[in-house]
Amino acid sequence: MAEDKLQKATLAGGCFWCTEAVFQRLEGVENVRSGFTGGEIKNPPYREVVSGRTGHAEAIEMFFDPSKISYREILLVFFATHDPTTLNRQQNDVGTQYRSAIFYHNEKQKGIAEEVIELLREEKAFQDPIVTEVTQASTFYEAEQEHQDFYNQHRQQPYCQFIIDPKITKLKKLFQDKLKHKA
Template sequence: METRQTLVLGGGCFWCTEAVYKEVRGVLDVESGYSNGQAEQPTYEDVCTGRTGCVEVVKLEYDPAQVSTRELLEVFFVVHDPTTPNRQGNDVGTQYRSGIYYTTEAQRATAQAMIDELTAQDAFGAPIVTEVRPLQHYWRAEDYHQDFFERHPDQGYCLAVAAPKVDKFRRTFAALARR
């Protein structure tokens, strides 16, 4: 019997984050969307204004018997920079903030424990600014954002930003990759 859990992550542009998690074994579905803002059914254009409070996120449906929340978060902390507030590379704005949006208390505890461990190790040489909050107000992004990297691997942004993150995942987490 398959058990599904949902975890939502904001790690900058959702095209990049989605591309990575599509490669993780045990992840059953990955969807790009917007969450934890005030707007009702925001569009990409709305979110880009920075006035909605929404974050570009990926919603992961996963089987915890195949991949743990901790493993998903280990990937998260390797493929994005959790120390830059409202920014990932050249993507700047509150919609690109680092966030873990949990759906269970166990996910919250795992996320906080990891942040505490990484902070104690000074793993990034700077404070971790990742917010850990309950998932609120999730909205699916427009169809053209779904599977973007898969459909447009030669697009400039995908080549420059998404592809290196996917490559880093493959090198660092070969044991977690789909076979």
């Protein structure tokens, strides 16, 4: 697949280690990078972002092949693998840097994001209201190297076992047909 056929998606669903681990496993998703977006300063270091002072969200940027997985399907996986009803919080991670957000790259993505959120509201998919923000994408700053591919390299760590493993289990259960490696 030629690079120019790939589309970009940027999502924030709490800790970027979690979100990265989920999307790395989907067929048609390539080059998933952890980083920061949606804040006020340029090139924010991790230690500043996690302080909550920069306004950035921990996010992932990925490229995907729309002939293998649609943006809508990506968003359905996104909503199924994090809690979009908790404002500025995912499990024990608390602060605006852990907010649920979709950073759209064009009006089509914005429309799809709004449609998916409305569908989930109509279906009452969640007990509480969805608080995911839908915001135009801004500069994405790649996180330091030690944050890239974190789950795959550190599965033995308690955070990975207790927080990320359940997300991967849920992904495998709900989206088996979308996985790169069929289990």
